[in-house]
Amino acid sequence: MNERTRRSAAIAAIMVLMMAAACASAGRPGTYTRLVITGSEIREAGYxxxxxxxxxxxxxxxxxxxxxxxxxxxxxxxGRETQDYYLPMLVVDGDFNLNDAVTTLRRISADEIVTIRLYYSSMVPARYRRPGAEGGVIEVNTR
Structure with a gap:
């Protein structure tokens, strides 16, 4: 192998290692980054x-x-003057919550939660597509 090929291979190997390290790094404890949160994770975190x-x-x-x-x-x-937020629709056990989402979420005990799924506006499944769901959906499944 010539010098240029070895250098390119070494750079490629370093890039692969850096990407693997970035993927393996965890977020802060207690901070979720996934779109599905399980009830056991919520209870383990003490919420x-x-x-x-x-x-x-x-x-x-x-x-x-x-x-x-x-x-x-x-x-x-x-939101504030410089930053806006998508307003998602709340769905609890398949039923649309048309009331105050925050109050409803506060009433759902961590012991009752099976999963919480977050759907961004582009990911909303067909069964939840309706007026008001343009900002996404927060789906809570309970026991």
Whole structure:
């Protein structure tokens, strides 16, 4: 092998190692990054309700009376002057929650949760596509 080929191979090997290390690095403890959160993970982290668990998800922003995905769009947003948020629809055990989502999430005990799934607006399954779900869906499945 010539010098140039060896150097290219070494650079490629270093890049592969760097990507593997980046993929293996974990987030902060208690901070979720996945789109599916299991009830056992919520209970192990010591959270008492669905609301408390979702306040520690990196892709969500939770204010006192609102919950939303980080990002923004023109139709269904709330937020401050410089940053807007997608407002997701809450679905609990297949039923659309048309009331206050934050109050409902606070009432769902961690002991009752099987999974919480987050669907961004582009990922909303057909069964949940309806007016109001343009900002995504938070699906909570309980026992």
């Amino acid at each position: 008492q309700s669905a609301y408390e668990a979702l306040t520690h998800h990196r892709d969500l922003i939770v204010f006192e009376g609102e919950i939303g995905f980080k990002g923004g769009n023109d139709r269904s947003t709330f």
